[in-house]
Amino acid sequence: MNILENLNWRYATKRMTGEGIDKEKTATILEAIRMAPTSLGLQPFKVLVIENKEIREKMKPVCFDQPQITESAYVLVFAVYKDNYTQLADDYINLVAKTRNQSIESLEDYKNRIMYYITGKDNTAWAARQAYIAFGFGLATAAMLHVDTTPMEGFNPEELDKVLDLENKGLKSVVIMAVGKRDANNDYLVNLPKVRKAEEDFFIHL
Ligand SMILES: Cc1cc2nc3c(=O)[nH]c(=O)nc-3n(C[C@H](O)[C@H](O)[C@H](O)COP(=O)(O)O)c2cc1C
Structure with missing residues (x-):
């Protein structure tokens, strides 16, 4: 199957069977999420991988009782850092230095630019935008692997933050991805065509 066929195969699955997902496919989806680009490279969010059924049962009522929370194989909760962005920047510079075998001093200008960008403001909306890029990588990668x-x-x-104790982890939830296998017998959406704007109504060629 080619890329566009796979993207057309995927849909926002409403009902899932509860079956597990091949470990290698899960590893690929998670790695694609980790590999996603972020502004300044800071990766200002974490991804909670929640397979535990008890936790997901607790999540369900605060997720408007949507069945995918418990019918999926697992859910991924994307959660941004609430604060402490200065620490995040410090950690990032240290990681760059270690990964690329560079001195901290040689990264001083870069660090200053990062600090200028993140200091003195609420960074959570910016962080959420970064999380959504990774989220999109995860959705697309899952589609390529035929994972719903x-x-x-x-x-x-x-x-949800209370259920997952995110406050104490310094995090705030922004978006969830349920991952599983479609229940083709019970999902009314399974055979419906995609609804998308026509190309001419969507793209502006200049
Ligand atoms: C950020 C985001 C949040 C969404 N939230 C929900 C949701 O809570 N529950 C749900 O069933 N579908 C949700 N959807 C699915 C959309 O309704 C769906 O993607 C859209 O109608 C396009 O259909 P398709 O994904 O099946 O192609 C969400 C989609 C996105 C991108």
């Missing part, structure tokens, strides 16, 4: 997903914003973030 549901992108989900239908949840109460404050309540």
Whole structure:
């Protein structure tokens, strides 16, 4: 199957069978998410991988009782750093120095630019945009592997943060990806064609 066939194969799955996902495919999806680019390279978010059924049962009511939370194989919760961006920048510079065998001093200008960008403001909206890029990488990679997903914003973030104790982890939830196998017998969406704007209504060629 080619790329566009795979993207057409995927859909926001409403009902899943509860079956597990091949470990290698899961590893590929997670790695694609980790490899996604982020502004300044900071990766200002974390991804919680939640297979535990008990936790997902607790999540379900604050996710408007959407069945995919418990019918999936696992859910990925993308959560941005609430604060401490200075520490995040420090850690990043240290990681660059170690990974590329460079001195911290040689990265001083770069560090200053990062600090200028992140200091004195609420960075969480910016961080959420970075998380969504990785989220998209995950959705597309899953489609290429014929793994079903549901992108989900239908949840109460404050309540979910309490269920997952995110406050104490310095995090705030922004979006969820349920990962699993479509229940073709019970999902009304499974055979419906995609609804998308026509090319001429969508692209502006200048
Ligand atoms: C960020 C985001 C949040 C979404 N939230 C939900 C959700 O909470 N529950 C749900 O069933 N679908 C959700 N959707 C699915 C969209 O309704 C769906 O992607 C859109 O209608 C296009 O259909 P398709 O993904 O099946 O091609 C969400 C999609 C995105 C991208």
